Amino acid sequence: MSNVSADSPTATPRDSDQTSKLAEQLLSQTLKRQLNAATELASMGESGIAVLINFLKHTANGEVSVAAGKTCQLLSTSESVAAQTFLAEAFPNGIVPVSSDCGVDYQPLQGLLIAQEFEAADRITLQKLCELAGPAAMQRKWVYFTEVDSFPAKDLLTIDQLWRVYSEDRFGFSKQRELWLSLNQNWDRLWEKLAWKSGNIWTRYPGEFVWDVSAPVGHLPLSNQLRGVRMMEFLLSHPAWTP
The missing domain is CATH 1.10.10.1770 (Gun4-like)
Incomplete structure (x- = not known):
């Protein structure tokens, strides 16, 4: 149904259930629900961070979304080593491809x-x-x-x-x-x-x-x-x- 996984080796069944629900909410067609889910996941430790990383992996390859932007911001301020390593390797400059017809650096x-x-x-x-x-x-x-x-x-x-x-x-x-x-x-x-x-x-x-x-x-x-x-x-x- 979704590539956004809630699996984490340290997650309890209750944690997994909650992260699974938030992972699905992250794919909602409603921006407010997406933003709320991303914020909550960021506060849930490594299990939530894993969901956010997977979301960014599987959604930022196409059209850049506001939910992906929020996710990038949340991961950038996280103390998680996994989050920082992922951003450094996958999106060192952010998720928006900047372009200019005048050579301006954005x-x-x-x-x-x-x-x-x-x-x-x-x-x-x-x-x-x-x-x-x-x-x-x-x-x-x-x-x-x-x-x-x-x-x-x-x-x-x-x-x-x-x-x-x-x-x-x-x-x-x-x-x-x-x-x-x-x-x-x-x-x-x-x-x-x-x-x-x-x-x-x-x-x-x-x-x-x-x-x-x-x-x-x-x-x-x-x-x-x-x-x-x-x-x-x-x-x-x-x-x-x-x-």
């Missing part, structure tokens, strides 16, 4: 997101956008809205996938775009929904932003949030997001 961003260092990941995301925009943007450390159209779709999709996979599918440009479209492209309502603004008061950077997955959907990355509407409009309207 591996540092992946490392920060795996570690859930979201504030640092946000800063490096802006740095990578500046690299895409060219030397002038890198020097000024922000992006003009007129530079966004030149961004390769592959690069924006890479950045977006990294954010989505390692944030339980809560963060990313495409999540912000979904919200924007659902609000009929109303910017004032979007800022409120993203918790970038409350009433007439803009959220203060960095202390008032939420740097973990308890933040509202779409809260991160901030990109060029302080540059205003035009930058976001061009970013969320980029051809990368349309088939």
